[in-house]
Amino acid sequence: MIPLRLGYLPLIDAAPLIVAHELGFAAEEGLQLELVRLGAWAQSRDMLGAGLIDAAHMLVPIPIGQALGLGPSLPALDLVMFLSHGGQAVAVSRAIERQLRTDGHGFDFADARRAGLALRRAVAGRLRVGVPFMFSTQVELIHHWLTACGFTPADLQIKTVPPPMMADALAANEIDAFCVGEPWASFAVERGIAALLLPGPAIWSAPPEKGLVLRHDFVEERPELTGALMRALWRAGRWLDEPDRRGTAAEIVSRPDYLDLPSELAERGLRGLLLISPGGETRDVPGFLAFNAGAASFPWKSLAALFAAKIATRQGLGAEPAMRNAMARFRTDLYRQHLRPAGAALPGASLRVEGAIAEDRVVPAERGQMILRADGFFDGFVFEPPAPEPSTN
Amino acid sequence: MKKLLIVVVEPDPDRAQSIADGLGEAGEHDIRIIAEQTSLARRVAELRPDVVLIDIANPSRDILEELALASGPSERPVAMFVDRSDEQLTRSAIEAGISAYVVDGLRPDRLKPIIDAAIARFHMLQQLRAELAATRAALEDRKIVDRAKAVLMKARGIGEDEAYALLRKTAMDQGKRIGEIAQQLVTAAGLLGR
Numbered sequence: 001m002i003p004l005r006l007g008y009l010p011l012i013d014a015a016p017l018i019v020a021h022e023l024g025f026a027a028e029e030g031l032q033l034e035l036v037r038l039g040a041w042a043q044s045r046d047m048l049g050a051g052l053i054d055a056a057h058m059l060v061p062i063p064i065g066q067a068l069g070l071g072p073s074l075p076a077l078d079l080v081m082f083l084s085h086g087g088q089a090v091a092v093s094r095a096i097e098r099q100l101r102t103d104g105h106g107f108d109f110a111d112a113r114r115a116g117l118a119l120r121r122a123v124a125g126r127l128r129v130g131v132p133f134m135f136s137t138q139v140e141l142i143h144h145w146l147t148a149c150g151f152t153p154a155d156l157q158i159k160t161v162p163p164p165m166m167a168d169a170l171a172a173n174e175i176d177a178f179c180v181g182e183p184w185a186s187f188a189v190e191r192g193i194a195a196l197l198l199p200g201p202a203i204w205s206a207p208p209e210k211g212l213v214l215r216h217d218f219v220e221e222r223p224e225l226t227g228a229l230m231r232a233l234w235r236a237g238r239w240l241d242e243p244d245r246r247g248t249a250a251e252i253v254s255r256p257d258y259l260d261l262p263s264e265l266a267e268r269g270l271r272g273l274l275l276i277s278p279g280g281e282t283r284d285v286p287g288f289l290a291f292n293a294g295a296a297s298f299p300w301k302s303l304a305a306l307f308a309a310k311i312a313t314r315q316g317l318g319a320e321p322a323m324r325n326a327m328a329r330f331r332t333d334l335y336r337q338h339l340r341p342a343g344a345a346l347p348g349a350s351l352r353v354e355g356a357i358a359e360d361r362v363v364p365a366e367r368g369q370m371i372l373r374a375d376g377f378f379d380g381f382v383f384e385p386p387a388p389e390p391s392t393n
Numbered sequence: 394m395k396k397l398l399i400v401v402v403e404p405d406p407d408r409a410q411s412i413a414d415g416l417g418e419a420g421e422h423d424i425r426i427i428a429e430q431t432s433l434a435r436r437v438a439e440l441r442p443d444v445v446l447i448d449i450a451n452p453s454r455d456i457l458e459e460l461a462l463a464s465g466p467s468e469r470p471v472a473m474f475v476d477r478s479d480e481q482l483t484r485s486a487i488e489a490g491i492s493a494y495v496v497d498g499l500r501p502d503r504l505k506p507i508i509d510a511a512i513a514r515f516h517m518l519q520q521l522r523a524e525l526a527a528t529r530a531a532l533e534d535r536k537i538v539d540r541a542k543a544v545l546m547k548a549r550g551i552g553e554d555e556a557y558a559l560l561r562k563t564a565m566d567q568g569k570r571i572g573e574i575a576q577q578l579v580t581a582a583g584l585l586g587r
Binding site: 161 | 430431432434449450451452453454455456457458459462480483484487488492
């Protein structure tokens with residue numbers, strides 16, 4: 001058994017790592033995982049950079065921020081597969097909830113445009129929104145959604161708040177709303193502090209949320225170990241996406257060693273059955289959190305380009321070089337090489353127009369056919385990536 | 394030479410004081426402690442420190458990251474991390490469990506003694522924390538073993554030494570710690586209402 005240290009933050013989408021360890025998918029690949037619970041995303045990035053952990057469950061945009069030179073100088077980080085899509089929820093304070101209800105908003109938890117326009121009417125001045133990290137899918141969801149619903153960038157103050165502190169920050173009136181990965185939105189509802197307004201996938205059907213990130217030199221020098229880890233996590237993701245597994249998964253991830261919270265809380269996000277207000281309304285969100293279904297784990301280079309273009313524009317950097325640098329960090333080549341033997345469906349190309357699939361669709365694969373998840377944005381936004389370079393596969 | 398303003402972000406007052414003491418050995422500096430996690434961004438922005446030191450695992454680090462990214466050259470409260478040219482120092486700091494945010498342009502020869510002192514102090518605190526955890530676990534074990542012995546003595550009418558021997562034998566047979574066996578016994582006894 002080869003020991004491997006994996007870092008994760010306590011969120012329900014750390015489930016593939018925990019399940020790979022607890023249910024033996026890692027052991028089948030000859031790996032002895034040591035799961036290290038971390039307190040901050042910056043800690044995960046730094047420990048990975050310094051080689052104190054071998055791999056990390058990480059917000060998808062973090063390696064892109066590094067590739068754009070926006071972080072500390074650490075060795076290059078590669079994202080080799082996505083671990084999850086979705087799992088985020090937007091929540092508002094009880095005061096805003098009351099205003100929205102007075103205005104007749106029904107909290108359908110589905111229509112992003114209606115919710116965004118209602119929020120625009122309900123909030124007089126600036127809206128302060130908490131996000132877990134400045135490089136996160138949450139930042140992109142909030143920006144995209146609210147600027148498409150009448151908020152100007154000047155109307156928005158996006159503030160970093162560590163997920164376990166979201167509820168307190170809302171209670172202390174430091175923020176008016178937040179977007180965070182589960183279970184931390186449900187945690188705020190449970191404490192009577194917040195109401196859920198939208199699930200992340202209502203804004204963008206398949207927002208990539210966490211990735212498996214390793215050091216570039218590690219994946220190059222230790223291909224067998226990298227492949228073994230990818231296959232173990234891919235199988236754990238497939239297990240998690242089988243029907244009726246999510247309750248068991250909630251029990252496992254909630255243990256004191258991992259999330260250390262009541263399993264009922266983790267179960268809401270894992271099942272996509274969310275209690276949206278302290279008043280007791282529940283909403284069913286099919287596909288709220290996907291690990292493996294519809295080739296969710298394939299790290300499209302076009303998604304690297306999309307995140308890079310958005311981050312670069314906000315930071316005043318050139319979009320073109322940013323997209324090139326980011327695409328080089330998404331290792332579709334390693335995904336093909338290491339997951340082909342496991343039987344993963346492989347798309348014919350590694351770039352595509354993002355946001356163009358309105359419904360789950362059958363497409364030609366490297367061999368035969370495969371189903372791709374719907375990935376549309378609520379406002380019909382599509383993103384055309386730069387043309388692939390000759391060497392890109 | 395102008396004194397540097399160093400902010401230590403640490404909720405535990407004893408740890409904070411210990412770190413401040415350690416930094417005092419690195420020269421004459423103005424050291425402030427921020428214990429409160431809320432409003433951290435505002436406090437740091439107001440103080441405009443030269444160096445911020447914080448535990449690598451402190452979730453509030455991610456707030457400082459935002460501040461570091463947002464700081465333009467004109468405001469620059471805190472730039473990124475320890476000096477980019479000194480990878481070894483960066484690595485030593487990360488290993489010691491410390492992260493540092495440093496104002497842009499601070500000379501490496503002024504920074505190094507501070508980081509070195511912080512690293513030394515963090516190592517010491519890490520050791521203390523590990524020792525404390527071990528002592529606490531041992532104490533917990535002893536308490537639970539005492540209760541388990543009492544259960545056995547009452548239930549089987551045996552003496553203290555015999556009860557302990559029984560616990561030890563069971564633990565060895567099952568390849569577990571005595572503390573674990575004692576915990577199971579006490580839990581079971583509780584369920585059975587004994």
